[in-house]
Amino acid sequence: MQVSADGSSHQLFLIDKNKLWPLEGASVVFPHGEDPNMLSGKIIECSWLRDERKWEFMRIRTDKETPNAVRTYRKVMESIEDNITEEVLLSEIHEILHLPMYKERIQHDQRKMLMRGN
Missing domain, CATH: 1.10.287 (Helix Hairpins)
Structure with missing residues (x-):
């Protein structure tokens, strides 16, 4: 996922057909006091907090240049929901x-x- 921050809020993005698409309704928490503004435009890895229904920031993905595709995201969510x-x-x-x-x-x-x- 790619994160975009504007000071007071942040948005996660996926990619589809070479265009960034916002992950509507997604919420991400930064457990170690990371500043979302410093992560703006970066590809990040998150884990899913099932009970809170939120993503939790884990690390910056310096090995990737684009966020996950929408299809990849859907498959990951199916796998998570399969539990x-x-x-x-x-x-x-x-x-x-x-x-x-x-x-x-x-x-x-x-x-x-x-x-x-x-």
Whole structure:
């Protein structure tokens, strides 16, 4: 996201078809006393505060020249709203690894590793 500040307020922007688009209704907090005016025009990385429904500034992205695309933003928000926990993810991985096609491959790889160790 790109931030623009005018002294009393700030706006986040995304990019679409090489044009900046304001992220309407978005609110960003600066937890460590950062001055939004000093960040104006910069690409920033934020994390989503689910309970507050606000973005929280994390850092300036010096490795990027443009903000995320609108499509990227939408995909990120879908992922956030899906709220997949680590526990759910690990459970899914465990189930997948026990499918016959993966179980056989894992057993094969383990045999190869044992043979190399001898």
